Amino acid sequence: MKVELNPDKEVVKRIKEGLEMKDGYCPCKIGKLEENKCMCEEFKAQIADPEFEGFCHCMLYKKTL
Numbered sequence: 298m299k300v301e302l303n304p305d306k307e308v309v310k311r312i313k314e315g316l317e318m319k320d321g322y323c324p325c326k327i328g329k330l331e332e333n334k335c336m337c338e339e340f341k342a343q344i345a346d347p348e349f350e351g352f353c354h355c356m357l358y359k360k361t362l
Contacts, residue, residue, distance in 0.1 A: 299361045300344060303352065312357040325355035 302309050315324025316335055323333045332338040340353035343360065350362045 298344075298347075300358055301361075303356055303359055305356075308356050312355050315355075316357075323355055 303312075312324060316322070318324065319329065321335055322329045323335055323337050326333040326337070336358065337354065340358060340360075343349045343351075343353070350360055352359050
């Protein structure tokens with residue numbers, strides 16, 4: 298299992314800009330809730346799932362098996 302940044306550098310740049318504007322909270326989710334702080338709880342749960350392979354909600358990170 299491996300977690301890495303999206304290989305699309307433009308996507309990474311735009312998401313990181315959004316994270317900066319929202320103080321580290323996912324720019325794709327509404328509200329500054331602790332579970333939306335990057336790396337969000339949703340993706341942490343997906344990482345823990347041995348069957349999951351793919352991107353986080355905002356497409357910043359990708360988990361490969």
